[in-house]
Amino acid sequence: MQIGLLGLGTVGTGVVELLENNKDVIAKRINDHINVKKVLVKDLNKKRTPLVEGKITDKFEDILNDDNISVIVEVMGGEEPALSYIKEALKRGKHVVTANKEVIAKHGRELFELSAENDVNLFFEASVAGGIPIIKPMKECLSANKIVKIMGILNGTTNYILSQMTEQEKSFDEALKEAQLEGYAESDPTDDIKGYDAARKLAILSSIAFNTRITSDQVYTEGIDSVSKADIQYAREMGQVIKLIALGKKHEDSVEVSVTPVLLPKDHPLASVSGSFNAIMAEGNAVGPVMFYGLGAGKMPTASAVVADIMETVRNNNCSKFNCTCFDNLEVMDPGQACSSFYIRLLVVDKPGVLAKIAGAFSQYQISLSKVFQKNTINGTAEIVIVTYDVPFENLKRALDQMKDYDEVEEISTVIRVEGEQN
Amino acid sequence: MQIGLLGLGTVGTGVVELLENNKDVIAKRINDHINVKKVLVKDLNKKRTPLVEGKITDKFEDILNDDNISVIVEVMGGEEPALSYIKEALKRGKHVVTANKEVIAKHGRELFELSAENDVNLFFEASVAGGIPIIKPMKECLSANKIVKIMGILNGTTNYILSQMTEQEKSFDEALKEAQLEGYAESDPTDDIKGYDAARKLAILSSIAFNTRITSDQVYTEGIDSVSKADIQYAREMGQVIKLIALGKKHEDSVEVSVTPVLLPKDHPLASVSGSFNAIMAEGNAVGPVMFYGLGAGKMPTASAVVADIMETVRNNNCSKFNCTCFDNLEVMDPGQACSSFYIRLLVVDKPGVLAKIAGAFSQYQISLSKVFQKNTINGTAEIVIVTYDVPFENLKRALDQMKDYDEVEEISTVIRVEGEQN
Numbered sequence: 001m002q003i004g005l006l007g008l009g010t011v012g013t014g015v016v017e018l019l020e021n022n023k024d025v026i027a028k029r030i031n032d033h034i035n036v037k038k039v040l041v042k043d044l045n046k047k048r049t050p051l052v053e054g055k056i057t058d059k060f061e062d063i064l065n066d067d068n069i070s071v072i073v074e075v076m077g078g079e080e081p082a083l084s085y086i087k088e089a090l091k092r093g094k095h096v097v098t099a100n101k102e103v104i105a106k107h108g109r110e111l112f113e114l115s116a117e118n119d120v121n122l123f124f125e126a127s128v129a130g131g132i133p134i135i136k137p138m139k140e141c142l143s144a145n146k147i148v149k150i151m152g153i154l155n156g157t158t159n160y161i162l163s164q165m166t167e168q169e170k171s172f173d174e175a176l177k178e179a180q181l182e183g184y185a186e187s188d189p190t191d192d193i194k195g196y197d198a199a200r201k202l203a204i205l206s207s208i209a210f211n212t213r214i215t216s217d218q219v220y221t222e223g224i225d226s227v228s229k230a231d232i233q234y235a236r237e238m239g240q241v242i243k244l245i246a247l248g249k250k251h252e253d254s255v256e257v258s259v260t261p262v263l264l265p266k267d268h269p270l271a272s273v274s275g276s277f278n279a280i281m282a283e284g285n286a287v288g289p290v291m292f293y294g295l296g297a298g299k300m301p302t303a304s305a306v307v308a309d310i311m312e313t314v315r316n317n318n319c320s321k322f323n324c325t326c327f328d329n330l331e332v333m334d335p336g337q338a339c340s341s342f343y344i345r346l347l348v349v350d351k352p353g354v355l356a357k358i359a360g361a362f363s364q365y366q367i368s369l370s371k372v373f374q375k376n377t378i379n380g381t382a383e384i385v386i387v388t389y390d391v392p393f394e395n396l397k398r399a400l401d402q403m404k405d406y407d408e409v410e411e412i413s414t415v416i417r418v419e420g421e422q423n
Numbered sequence: 424m425q426i427g428l429l430g431l432g433t434v435g436t437g438v439v440e441l442l443e444n445n446k447d448v449i450a451k452r453i454n455d456h457i458n459v460k461k462v463l464v465k466d467l468n469k470k471r472t473p474l475v476e477g478k479i480t481d482k483f484e485d486i487l488n489d490d491n492i493s494v495i496v497e498v499m500g501g502e503e504p505a506l507s508y509i510k511e512a513l514k515r516g517k518h519v520v521t522a523n524k525e526v527i528a529k530h531g532r533e534l535f536e537l538s539a540e541n542d543v544n545l546f547f548e549a550s551v552a553g554g555i556p557i558i559k560p561m562k563e564c565l566s567a568n569k570i571v572k573i574m575g576i577l578n579g580t581t582n583y584i585l586s587q588m589t590e591q592e593k594s595f596d597e598a599l600k601e602a603q604l605e606g607y608a609e610s611d612p613t614d615d616i617k618g619y620d621a622a623r624k625l626a627i628l629s630s631i632a633f634n635t636r637i638t639s640d641q642v643y644t645e646g647i648d649s650v651s652k653a654d655i656q657y658a659r660e661m662g663q664v665i666k667l668i669a670l671g672k673k674h675e676d677s678v679e680v681s682v683t684p685v686l687l688p689k690d691h692p693l694a695s696v697s698g699s700f701n702a703i704m705a706e707g708n709a710v711g712p713v714m715f716y717g718l719g720a721g722k723m724p725t726a727s728a729v730v731a732d733i734m735e736t737v738r739n740n741n742c743s744k745f746n747c748t749c750f751d752n753l754e755v756m757d758p759g760q761a762c763s764s765f766y767i768r769l770l771v772v773d774k775p776g777v778l779a780k781i782a783g784a785f786s787q788y789q790i791s792l793s794k795v796f797q798k799n800t801i802n803g804t805a806e807i808v809i810v811t812y813d814v815p816f817e818n819l820k821r822a823l824d825q826m827k828d829y830d831e832v833e834e835i836s837t838v839i840r841v842e843g844e845q846n
Contacts, residue, residue, distance in 0.1 A: 014709075026567060113747070143731050220761070231836075245842070253753060256756040261839045263766050286445070286730075287717065301709065303567070326531075329636075332637060413654075414650070419688070420691065
C-alpha cells in the first residue's frame, strides 16, 4: 500500500518513524506493507530524517497525480491549504487520514459528503485526544447506545496549568510560564487558554456522539484565565477540584455543548486526570459511563492514532475480515522467574535477634529489603511487615520456606506483590 | 439482517431489549435492520419477554438450518454445549458473536482457525470487561503499537469486596456476605474469589496484546481470600491500596501473565477504580499508557458490547465504508438556557445587611443557594463564596448584572460551573 504524506513536522516525522520502527507487527497485523512513497514539505532544503530521502517534494500535484498512491495522510495542520488538499484527494478517489481538528470541526459535513460521493474513507482519530482511542470506540463499540452525555478533559496545556495551580499552589501566571518552559504551552497560548482548542475537539466528539453536525463556533466557550489561586483553594475546602471540562449533553431535541472551567468532586473519575493527560467520559443508555484515558498530544501518541487509521484504511480497502492475530508463538514465563517487589507480613516470637535472623534469610537469597517495620506485640508475639525490592518469585519462596523452619517464626501470614518503585 | 440467539438468560434478554429500545439509531447507524428470528432456550414453558413471542425453540438445528440466519449470537455461557454450537455455526458459514470468555480463553485457536477457513467473523467483545470497549480498541486503535504491558481490574466481585474492606473497614467474610446480598457475588463465589474469572479474561486480552495464543491455565493465579484487614491497613499506612490485578508483560521472547493481589500507590490510575467497576491499562511503545474504564458486567452493559459486535458483523458483511453518521439535525441549545450549579466569589463592603441584599437578588431570579460563606475580611472588604443549586445560566447572569450596581459589591471575581449534586 503506497501512501502520500502531507507535512513533515513533529507528527509527520512521528508517523514516518513509527511506520519504520514497528513495521514488522504492522505488516503482520494487516497482511500488507505500508510504504511512504512521497512527502510534501514547504522547504526542500531543510534537513530531514534519512527515512524520507528521495521522497520529498514541494508540489502537492506530485502526490495527487501519482496513481499508485491510494491513501493521503494530512498532518500539516491549519485550515488552508490542508482543507483544499483533502478535498482534492477525496475527489480523486483517494482515501484520506487526517489529524486536523480545525478542518474536521469546521468543514466536516462537506468533507464527509465528498468521501461518501467518492466511496473512500476519511479517518480522523488523531484529531481528538491524540493517541487515546475515542472516535472509533464511539462510532463502533458504543454504537448500540444512545449517548446521553460526554464529558472530557481535551486540552493538555490547560490541564497541566490547573494541576500546577492545584498541586504546587502556583498562580495562573506562574503555572503558564512553567508550562511554556516545559514545552506544554505555545509561546502564544491563546487557543489553549481560551478553550478554543478544546471546543474544536468537542465539536467533533459531540457530532459523533449525538449524530448531528456541530461546529466549533456553536460551542459556548470560557477559558481558564479567570481561575485564581483563591478559587482553587475554596474548591479544595469543598472537597472539589477545578478542571476545564468539555461537556456535551443530549436534551429532548437539542444538544448542549460547552467548554468551561468546572468544579468536580475529588472522587469524580475525571478529577484525578492530572498534568498533560486527557480523558473522555461517555455515558450510554445501555453501557452506562465509560472512560478513555491517555496522552492527548505529542509526537508518538498522535502518530499512533494516525498509523492505526492508515492500517484501518488498508483493511477496508482489502475488505479483509478480522481473524486471529496470534501470529507469534511466545513462551509463557515460569512464574518463579517473574520479578516483583513483595509485601510480607509475618508473626514472630518477640525476642532479641529474631529480626536479624529473618533479614539473614532474605539476604541469603539475594533479596534486599526496602521497608521493615515491627508492630503490635501481643503477649510475646510481634507482627513484622516487610517490603522487598524486585526479586524473582522463586527466590522469595525459598527464603520463606527456610523461615518456616525457624522456631521464632510462628506464621507467615501474607505475601502480596507491590507495583511501583520502592525507595 | 436475521440473527439467531442462543440463550435467553440475563444477557440474552438484555440483547433482545436493547435491539428493541434503540432500534432506530441502530438501523440508521448500519443502514440495515437487525431482526432476532429465532431464540434457543432450554425450557419452552418458562415465561419469556413478549419480544420473543413465536420465536423460541429448544432445538439448535432449527437455527443452524435456517439459511436466512447469517449471524448466530451465543450468550448461553459455559463450555458445553456452547463450544459445539459455535463450531457448527462457523462450519455452516455463519458469523458468530459470543460473550463466552470460557470458550474463547480455552478454545480460541481452534475457533479462529474455523472462522478463517469459512471466511466468517467471530467477535467476542463482551467476553472481557462487559461493556467496556477493549478488544476492538486493542486490535484496531492500538494496532500501530507494540504493546509492552497490560494491567487490569477485570473482576467486579473481587473489586467490590476489596473496596468494601478498604472503605468500610470490613473483614473479607463480612464484605463477601454483603457482596452476595447485593447480588455482586454468586452463592458459590469460587471462580471470582480465586481469580479464575479474571485469569480467563487476561488470557484473551494478552493473546491480543502480544499476538500469541495464551490459555487461562497458563496464567499464574492467586485469589483475594488471603488478604486480611491488617494488610489493607498496613497498605494504607504506606499510601497504597490492594487490588486484584491481572498483569500481562512482554519480555524479550516470553510473556509474563498473572492474576494476583497487588499493592498499588494511591495515585495510580487503577487505584481509584472502586466497587464493581473494571478498568484496563495498556501500554504501547508509541501511545504510552492508555486506560479504559467502565462497568465490567451486568445485563445492559454486556448487551451493549454484544449488539455492537452484531452491528459490526452487519457492516463487514455489507463491506460498507464508514462515512458521516450525522443523520440527525438537532438544535444547539442556547447557553443561557443550559442549567447548572454555579460557584460565585465576590468582594463586598463588610457591613450589616450586605449578605441579605445579595441573597435577595438571587431569590428575585429564582436562584436557590446551597452554600454561602464569608471570609477574609481585609480592611472593610469581605470575600463571599456562594454555590447555587441548578439554575439556567441566563437567570444567574441577570442576578449578577443587578448586583454589579450595588454600591456594597466591589467586584464579582469568579463564576465557575459545578458538577455533581449540591446538598
